[in-house]
Amino acid sequence: MGKRVLKRFLSALGTSFFVIIFNFFLFRILPGDLTTVIARSNTSPEVKQRLIEASGLDKPLMTQFGIYIKQLLHGDLGSAFYMYDNSSSVLEVIVGRIPNTVILLLTAEIIAIIIGMIIGTICAHKRATPLDTGLLSGSLVLYSMPTFWFAMLLIFIFCVNLRLFPTGGIYTAGTAYHGWMLIKDYLKHMALPSLCMGFAMVGCYAVTMRSTMIGILTEDYIQTARAKGFSTRYILLKHAIPNAMLPMATIIAMNIAFILGGAIQLETLFSWKGLGQLMYLALDKRDFPMLQGCFLISTLAVILANFIMDILYGFIDPRVKE
Secondary structure, eight states, X not given: OHHHHHHHHHHHHHHHHHXXXXXXXXXXXXXXOTHHHHXXXXXXXXXXXXXXXXXXXXXXXXXXXXXXXXXXXXXXXXXXXXXXXXXXXXXXXXXXXXXXXXXXXXXHHHHHHHHHHHHHHHHHHTTTSHHHHHHHXXXXXXXXXXXXXXXXXXXXXXXXXXXXXXXXXXXXXXXXXXXXXXXXXXXXXXXXXXXXHHHHXXXXXXXXXXXXXXXXXXSHHHHHHHHTTOOHHHHXXXXXXXXXXXXXXXXXXXXXXXXXXXXXXXXXXXXXXXHHHHHHHHHHHTOHHHHHHHXXXXXXXXXXXXXXXXXXXXXXXXXXXX
16 A cells, blocks of 8 residues: 555656646746736837836746746745736735635535436436436536536526526625625525536536446346345445445546536636636737746645545555455
8 A cells, every 4th residue: 555655656756846847837938028928019028028027037948837837846836927916926816816716616515416317227227218317418518518618597587587596706895794694695606606616517526426326236246236125225335335436536537627627617606706717818918937936836726636536546456455
């Protein structure tokens, strides 16, 4: 087990180093002069030269890379071209927005896993019936919908017409809620984006759970449990579903990158002050230092989540330890 963990750790470390290299060179091979992003067209050559020197762009590329690595080791992601949340520090702005994104993504993931597992289990148990066809078709329709289109549809129905939820933001503007009222207001704003993202992933989990459960329900130990007179509910809960969680764990880890991509669209549409909206704002302003920091943090988060899932997989399936 120790060798397996060490091997996974070294693999994650190597991937992280490659990401750091790619992240550095990506924003330096893009066409155009970075100084034109923050300088006006009528800026004098002397001012542009000072901007280049302040950004370190006058140094050789490998020297810039060495400075970049040194700054990373000290936890410095640089300064953004613009102010975000009353700060220009890339790390400070990102850290301030990460909790909102994590809460949103975890809620959506939990919703998708629970509903997907329930639908997949029912479809496998009622295989080749109208209920199986209907639930599976509905899940696939949700899965195939573009996230931004589904989000706009929910806004039109529940925000514009029914007026049940706010159209965006994380808090109601102009209020001074405290305690439970503040939490309630936060949850009310989070309801639609989390449900939208969760429903978008239900189809993936439902199909995986269904196909896995169909194979498990034909296993000999399931037939033995039936022959002993155990109820269908007992067999599903105690034998079938726990064994079906093995491939589900892999899908959950793979979906982390997907939900981070979807968060950019949803957070922008719902004005949710998270990492996704920050990436969109930085992209719109061509704020390369902020984009570089967001890309690095989000990619390292995916690597870390996959590493943790690899370790947990050894506890879920003892055969992996061997």
